[in-house]
Structure formats: structure tokens, C-alpha cells
Amino acid sequence: MNMSLLSTEILTAVLACGLLILCLLSPNKEKHRGIGYATLFGLLAILVTTFFQYGINETTFHELWIHDDYSVFMKELFLVAAILVTLSSIDFVDTLPRFRSEYYSLIVFAALGMMVMASANDLVTIYVGMELMTITFFVLVAYVLGNGRSSEAGVKYLLLGAASSAVLLFGMSLLYGLTGTTVIPEMMAKLHWSPALVIAVVTLIAGFGFKISAVPFHMWSPDIYEGAPTPITGYLAVASKAAGFAVLVRVFIDGLPLQNGVDWLTVMSVLAGITMVIGNVVAIPQTNIKRMLAYSSVAQAGYLLVGLMSADAAGVKGILFYAMLYVVANMGAFAVAIVVAKELGTEEIPDYAGLAIRQPLLASVMTISLLSLAGIPPLAGFVGKLYLFSAIMDKGVLWPAFVGFVMSMVSVYYYLNVALYMWRDEPKDNRPIHVPGAIKFTVLFAMVATVFFGIYPGPLAEVATMAAKSLF
Amino acid sequence: MNDFIFAAAFYGLAGMTILSAAGVVFLKDIVHSALMLALSFIGVAGLYVLLNADFLAAVQILVYGGAVAILIAFGVMLTRRRNMKESNPNNRWVIYASFVSAAFFAICGWALMGTDFKPVGQQVNPEAAVEGLASLLLGDYVVAFESAAVLLLVALVGAIILAKGAKEA
Numbered sequence: 001m002n003m004s005l006l007s008t009e010i011l012t013a014v015l016a017c018g019l020l021i022l023c024l025l026s027p028n029k030e031k032h033r034g035i036g037y038a039t040l041f042g043l044l045a046i047l048v049t050t051f052f053q054y055g056i057n058e059t060t061f062h063e064l065w066i067h068d069d070y071s072v073f074m075k076e077l078f079l080v081a082a083i084l085v086t087l088s089s090i091d092f093v094d095t096l097p098r099f100r101s102e103y104y105s106l107i108v109f110a111a112l113g114m115m116v117m118a119s120a121n122d123l124v125t126i127y128v129g130m131e132l133m134t135i136t137f138f139v140l141v142a143y144v145l146g147n148g149r150s151s152e153a154g155v156k157y158l159l160l161g162a163a164s165s166a167v168l169l170f171g172m173s174l175l176y177g178l179t180g181t182t183v184i185p186e187m188m189a190k191l192h193w194s195p196a197l198v199i200a201v202v203t204l205i206a207g208f209g210f211k212i213s214a215v216p217f218h219m220w221s222p223d224i225y226e227g228a229p230t231p232i233t234g235y236l237a238v239a240s241k242a243a244g245f246a247v248l249v250r251v252f253i254d255g256l257p258l259q260n261g262v263d264w265l266t267v268m269s270v271l272a273g274i275t276m277v278i279g280n281v282v283a284i285p286q287t288n289i290k291r292m293l294a295y296s297s298v299a300q301a302g303y304l305l306v307g308l309m310s311a312d313a314a315g316v317k318g319i320l321f322y323a324m325l326y327v328v329a330n331m332g333a334f335a336v337a338i339v340v341a342k343e344l345g346t347e348e349i350p351d352y353a354g355l356a357i358r359q360p361l362l363a364s365v366m367t368i369s370l371l372s373l374a375g376i377p378p379l380a381g382f383v384g385k386l387y388l389f390s391a392i393m394d395k396g397v398l399w400p401a402f403v404g405f406v407m408s409m410v411s412v413y414y415y416l417n418v419a420l421y422m423w424r425d426e427p428k429d430n431r432p433i434h435v436p437g438a439i440k441f442t443v444l445f446a447m448v449a450t451v452f453f454g455i456y457p458g459p460l461a462e463v464a465t466m467a468a469k470s471l472f
Numbered sequence: 473m474n475d476f477i478f479a480a481a482f483y484g485l486a487g488m489t490i491l492s493a494a495g496v497v498f499l500k501d502i503v504h505s506a507l508m509l510a511l512s513f514i515g516v517a518g519l520y521v522l523l524n525a526d527f528l529a530a531v532q533i534l535v536y537g538g539a540v541a542i543l544i545a546f547g548v549m550l551t552r553r554r555n556m557k558e559s560n561p562n563n564r565w566v567i568y569a570s571f572v573s574a575a576f577f578a579i580c581g582w583a584l585m586g587t588d589f590k591p592v593g594q595q596v597n598p599e600a601a602v603e604g605l606a607s608l609l610l611g612d613y614v615v616a617f618e619s620a621a622v623l624l625l626v627a628l629v630g631a632i633i634l635a636k637g638a639k640e641a
Contacts, residue, residue, distance in 0.1 A: 006615065013622060020629065061612045097638040102629060109626045116619050128616040132623045139630030146638035154634070177589055195583035 002060040005067040008050055008075055009115050015042040016108035023101035032101040036090040036438075039104040040083060043111075047079040054463075057470050059121060063183050066121040070316075073467035074118035074246045077324050081239035082111040084331040084445070088338050089231040090438040095342070097145055106143075107235070110136040114243035123172045123182040126247050127165075130211070133243060134161050137236060141228040153227025160210070160220045168207025174200035175255075184255035192260045201262045204251065205271070211244030214305060215275040218298045225294035230341055233290055234334030237297045238327040245304055245323060249316060252308065253471055269309050273403055275302030280407045284414045288347050289337050292414060293330070296373060299411060300326055306400045307388045314391035316468035321461055322384035325372065325453060329381060332369035332446025335439050336362045343433045349418055354427025359435060363422040365443040370415035372450045375408045380453040387461070482522055489515030502548055502559040510541035527602045 003010075019042070022035055050072055057068045086107055093100045113136060116129030138161065142154025176182055178197060179190040191197060209217035225233045256264055279299030286292040304326075307319035339362060340355070341347055356363035372381035385408065389401040435443075453460055492515060495508035513536035520529035548559075609617045 009615075013618075016622075017625075020625075061615065064612050065615055098636070099633045102633060106626065106629070109622065112622065113619070116615065120615070124613060125616040125619070128619040128623065132619055132626065135623060135630070136626050139626070139633060142634055145634070178587070180590070194587040196587035196589070199580055199583045 002058065005056070005058060005060050005065060005119075008046060008053070008072075009112060009119070011046050011049065012108060012112045012115060015039075015046065016105050016112060018042075019105035019108060020102065023105065026101060031094050033090060033094070035101040035104050036086060036093060039086050039108060043079055043083045043086065043108070047076060047083065050076050050079065054466065063185065064120075064122045064125060066119055069467040069470040070250075070320075071115075071119040071246075073320055073324075073463060074242065075115050077242050077320075077327060078111050078114040078118070078239050080324070081235060081242070081327050081331065082107055084327070084335075084442050085231050085235040085239075087438045087442045088234065088331070088335045091342065091436045092229060092231055092338060096143070099143075099145070103140070103143060106136050106140055110140065110235070111239070114239060114246070117243050118246040120247070121184055121250075123175065123184070123251075126251070127169065127172065130168075130243075130247070131165065133240065134165070137161075137232070137240060140232045140235070141224060143232065144229050149227040150229065153224045156220065156227075157224045164207050164210035164217070167203050167210075171200045171203030171207060174203070184251055187255045188257050191255075191257050193262065197262050201256065201264050201267070205264070205267060208244055208248040208251075209271065212241050212248065212301045212304070213298050214271050214301050215278045215298060218275070218279070218301075221298060222291045222294040225297075226288060226290045226347075230290065230334055230338045233293075234331050237293065237334070238330050241297065241301060242323045242327065245319060249308060249319060250471070253311060253316070258311070265309060265311060268305055269400070272302050272305035272309060272400060275299065275305060276403055276407045277302075280410045280414075283411065286414070287349050289340075289349050289352070289418070290347055292349065292418075293333060293337070296411065296415075297330065299407065300330075300373065302407075303385060303388055303404060306392055306404060309397070309400060310391040310395050312391065312395075313465070313468045313472050314394065315388070316471055317461070317464045318384070318388035318391050320464040320467055321387050321457070322381075324460065324464070325380040325384045325450065328446050328449045328453075329369040329372040329379075332365050332443055332450065333373070335442040335446065336366040336369075339433065339435055339439055350421060351428075352418060352421045353425035354430075355422040355433075357430065358427050359433040361435060361440070361443065362433065363419075365447045366422065367419045368447050368450055370418060372454070374412045374415045376412070378451075378454045380450045380457065383454055383457040383461075478522065482519070485515050485518035485522065488512075489519065498562075500558055500560055503545065505560050506541060506544040506548060509544065510537050513537045513541065525601070527605060 019035060019039055022038065023032070026032060026035065053067070053072045054069050059066045086104060089103065089107070093103055096103065110133050113129050113131070113133030116132065117126055120126040120129055138154055138158045141157050142151050144150035172182075174196050175187060175191075178194065178200070179187045181187060181190065206217060210220070213221040225237065228236065252264060252268075256262065258265060276299055279295050279297075279302055283292055283295035283299065286295060304319050304322060307315040307322070309315065310318075337347065339359075340352065344351060352366075355366070368379060372379035375381045375385040385404065389404055392400050489512050492508045492511040496505045496512065499505045499508060513532060517529040517532035517537065520526075520532055
């Protein structure tokens with residue numbers, strides 16, 4: 001039993017519980033901005049410690065818990081997402097009627113659930129971590145008390161999330177019945193083709209597909225993304241999806257055999273193809289920025305699934321690299337949406353008219369983030385897509401790259417549509433928009449990171465390669 | 473003879489579980505549904521007894537048959553609705569949903585019949601089972617166990633936040 005392999009999780013749990021105690025001690029009427037900054041520095045400190053954990057590839061608790069470079073990379077991704085969400089939440093939290101401080105500790109608890117998912121090496125731990133993340137999100141989605149849309153989104157997420165968990169559990173129980181073990185690497189040797197394995201794989205794909213919002217399990221995401229508070233929408237879109245991918249990759253690559261087993265690669269290919277096509281095509285007519293970003297995030301899940309199709313270190317490296325850039329670019333776009341929603345009171349894309357005149361910084365960040373999501377060089381999204389698609393092309397399969405290329409061109413249309421409103425149209429009034437300090441930092445960081453990793457992807461790609469290799 | 477009793481008990485309990493679960497869905501009065509749910513939980517507890525999982529059966533009756541069922545009944549009573557008729561309606565998708573469920577049931581039935589499941593684990597006597605469960609939960613499975621504890625804390629905090637609502641009371 002090696003407790004030091006749990007250090008990141010223990011620190012995060014201590015931080016979350018400490019924040020909860022801090023909420024109880026602080027006076028009720030205050031704005032609690034201090035707790036927001038405490039969350040921020042706590043998460044930053046934990047992020048720093050994770051950089052010293054690369055290179056430790058060990059398991060403990062009889063292989064139930066694994067600490068490898070892959071899990072460390074994923075944990076850093078969750079922490080970066082949680083930090084950016086906290087930063088963009090500080091001004092939003094001021095507008096909440098009650099329970100301002102608990103909001104921050106819930107963000108940290110959700111990150112804790114994701115970390116447990118990333119490091120879990122058996123199905124039981126994966127499930128508990130996933131429920132910790134999901135149940136925290138139920139609360140966060142419904143957090144705007146007294147707002148019908150937020151509550152509606154919370155209830156919808158609760159019902160659909162519970163149903164998807166049930167489907168996932170059914171698949172996991174079949175795997176246990178077939179192998180007699182819940183440890184993922186041990187399942188590999190014991191599984192061979194049987195009808196029950198087919199059902200298990202299908203239900204696992206459905207359960208995880210819900211978390212990563214792959215078509216046809218994506219129906220929940222536009223409604224819930226629209227109703228949830230915008231920072232939480234960003235958190236859902238980037239971190240929850242990445243956590244879903246973290247377990248999806250580990251379970252399928254480490255646990256489910258391709259020879260003599262079920263050919264899940266074909267299922268993944270079909271899923272990736274329709275997800276890319278439907279996500280991008282349905283995003284075109286959207287007029288609400290959050291719904292547009294929701295469908296765009298569905299499409300991004302399709303690109304990420306292409307990385308799983310190659311089922312080798314290069315593909316997983318593509319997933320890790322792209323997921324990190326996706327966090328940065330998406331949080332940039334959502335941070336701009338947060339300011340616009342607060343200052344102009346609107347989420348409609350035509351109301352972004354003239355944003356370039358009223359606040360050039362926001363317009364630039366939004367444009368760069370969206371272009372990066374579309375995969376335009378020299379931005380980071382282009383490099384990420386290059387890694388994803390070159391991994392599958394090396395295997396001699398060309399169609400995913402072709403579909404991805406065409407669909408990226410389609411996505412340029414609806415991404416640039418927003419840019420067009422911002423840069424071409426005259427604003428309704430010319431008053432400049434005030435950008436709060438915390439959000440300014442978020443958008444600047446998002447912009448710099450997107451441009452920097454687009455021009456100089458080397459360091460991040462090296463870390464991603466190392467992390468991906470630890471899985472194989 | 474023993475096998476016959478075992479099979480009779482299994483089919484009796486399984487039938488009770490499934491029929492009462494169907495009752496949860498189809499009964500129109502939500503209080504009746506809640507009572508049916510309790511019956512279904514007790515049926516599952518009986519199945520655990522047949523599998524020699526005595527401790528799990530006791531927990532199932534205590535937690536699900538007792539606490540959860542009573543909480544649901546309380547929840548129904550506290551929502552203050554005089555007339556319980558039509559409190560658990562079906563929606564207009566019921567016919568399509570039953571087709572989908574029947575198809576899923578048929579596929580799963582076919583798959584499970586066609587698969588050769590081997591028995592997993594080994595027989596242990598009930599006292600050792602409880603001891604083994606305890607050392608597993610606080611030993612190898614401690615991360616899942618502690619995560620579940622954190623999960624309960626989050627659920628409590630979330631329930632308070634959502635239930636108390638926006639108004640200062």
C-alpha cells in the first residue's frame with residue numbers, strides 16, 4: 001500500500017473540505033470573493049505538485065489504483081480547467097442570491113471525482129469517481145436558484161445522467177460476470193468473444209458516450225449547456241468530457257481485447273464519423289452562442305474519438321494533446337460569453353454585433369479561440385488535429401481524415417459567422433464593455449496558450465507522448 | 473429435492489421482484505408505486521440470500537426496504553397534494569418505449585442465454601464473508617470507499633443548497 005500515489009487526490013480532498021469549512025466560518029452576507037481566490041491558489045499549488053509526479057508508474061491496492069504519466073497528464077488537464085473555471089466564476093458568483101462560497105468547493109469536488117476516474121484501474125473505483133463528478137455537476141448545473149432554466153437543466157441532467165449510469169453499470173456487471181474481476185488489465189486476458197460481451201461493450205460505449213456527448217448519446221448536451229450557468233457549461237464541456245475520455249481510453253485500450261474479443265474499433269469508427277458530421281452540421285443553424293458551442297463540443301468529441309480509432313500511442317497522444325488545447329480554447333470562448341451575458345444580458349449570436357469596437361480584447365480572444373477549434377493554422381487546434389488524423393493515417397485508414405477535413409471546413413462557416421458579427425457589424429451602442437480582472441486573465445491566458453502551442457507545440461507534445469506511452 | 477426448492481424460491485423471488493418493479497412503473501398512485509418499490513427491494517434481498525450473501529441481504533432490507541422506501545413515502549407526503557389519483561402518469565411515449573424495452577430485453581435474453589458464465593469467487597461461510605467484506609472495503613477498495621464518503625458529503629451539501637432555494641428563511 002503506497003499512499004503517496006494518492007497525494008494529488010488527498011490534497012484536492014483536503015482543499016475541498018477546507019473550503020467548505022471556510023464557508024461555514026465566514027460571515028453569511030459577504031460576497032466571499034476571498035474564498036474564490038483561496039480556491040484558485042489551492043488549485044494552483046496542487047497543479048505545481050503534479051509536475052513532480054511524472055515518471056512514477058506504479059500501482060497500489062493490488063492494482064486497483066494506478067499512478068502513471070497518463071493519469072498525471074489528465075489530472076493536470078482537470079486542474080487547469082478547474083482553475084480557469086474558478087477564475088471566470090468569481091464575478092458570476094457575486095450575482096448569486098445565496099450559497100456563494102459553496103460553489104467553489106463544489107468545483108473542487110468535481111475535479112476530485114475526475115482525478116479518481118483518471119487514476120482508477122478497476123471498474124468499481126471508476127464508477128464511484130464518475131458518480132462523484134456527475135452528482136456534483138447536477139448541483140452546479142442547477143446552481144442559479146430561482147432561475148427556472150437552470151433548475152430545468154439540473155433536473156434533466158439528473159434524470160438522463162442516472163439513466164446513463166444505469167446502462168454503464170449494467171455493462172460493468174456483465175464484464176465482472178464474464179471475467180470474475182473488476183481490475184481492467186486483468187480482464188484483457190480473460191475476455192473472449194461471447195454474445196454477453198457484445199452487450200457489455202455496447203452498453204459501456206453508450207454509458208461513456210453519454211459523458212463525452214458522442215452522437216447518438218449527445219441529445220442532453222445542448223439543453224443542459226444552455227440552461228447551466230455559463231462557467232459551469234464551460235466546465236462540463238471541457239473537464240467532464242475529458243474525464244469521460246480518460247476512462248474510455250483506459251478501459252478500452254487496457255481492458256477489452258480486439259483479437260478474439262469484440263471489434264470495438266469499428267463501433268468507435270462509426271461513432272466518430274457520425275459524431276463529426278452531425279455535430280458540425282447541426283451547429284450551423286444555432287443562434288444561441290451556448291447551443292452553438294454545445295454542438296461544436298459534440299463535433300470535437302468526434303475528432304477526439306478518431307484518436308481512439310488508431311488504438312496506439314500516437315492516437316492517444318493526439319487525444320491528450322488535443323484535449324488540453326480544447327480546454328484552453330473552449331474556456332476562452334466561454335469566458336467571453338460570460339462577460340457578454342453579464343454586460344449585455346444576451347446569449348444570442350447576432351447581439352455580438354460590433355463587439356470588436358466595444359471591446360477589442362474580447363472579440364480577438366473569441367475569434368482566436370473559435371479559429372483554433374476550427375483547426376486553422378497556425379493556432380493550436382491545427383496541430384492537435386494534425387496529430388489526431390496523422391495517427392490514423394499511419395495505419396492506412398484515410399476516410400476519418402477526409403471526413404474530419406471536410407467537417408472542419410464546415411465548422412469554419414459557423415465559427416466565422418460569430419467573428420463576422422463581431423468585426424463587420426455596427427454595435428447597437430458604442431459604450432465600451434468593462435472586463436473584470438479575473439476574466440481578463442482567463443482570456444489572455446487562453447489566447448496566449450492557443451497561439452503559443454500552435455507555433456511551438458514541442459514541449460506539450462513531448463509530455464503528451466510520454467503520457468500516452470505509459471498506457472502501452 | 474433441494475434443487476427443486478432452490479429453483480422454486482428463485483423463480484418466486486425473481487417473479488416478485490419483476491412484477492413489483494413493473495407495478496412501480498404502471499400504478500397510477502405514487503404511494504402505491506413507493507410501496508411496490510419496497511416490495512421489489514425485498515425480493516432482491518431474497519435473491520441475495522439465495523446467493524449466500526446474508527450480510528448484503530440484511531443491508532438491502534435495512535437500507536433499501538426500510539430507509540429508502542420510508543424516505544420516498546415521506547417525500548410524497550411532504551409535497552402536500554390532496555388527491556393521489558393520477559400522481560404517477562405515463563407519458564405519450566409509452567407504446568414506443570415498451571417496444572424498445574421489449575427489443576432490448578429480447579436481445580439481452582438472447583445474449584445471456586448464449587453465453588457460458590463461469591462461477592466466480594469461492595464459497596465462504598457467512599461470518600467470514602462479513603469480515604472479508606470489511607477488510608476489502610477498508611483495504612484494497614479504500615479509494616472507492618472514501619470517494620463514496622465524499623460523494624455523500626457533496627450530495628448533502630447539494631441537497632441543502634437546492635432545497636433551501638433562493639429565499640432567505
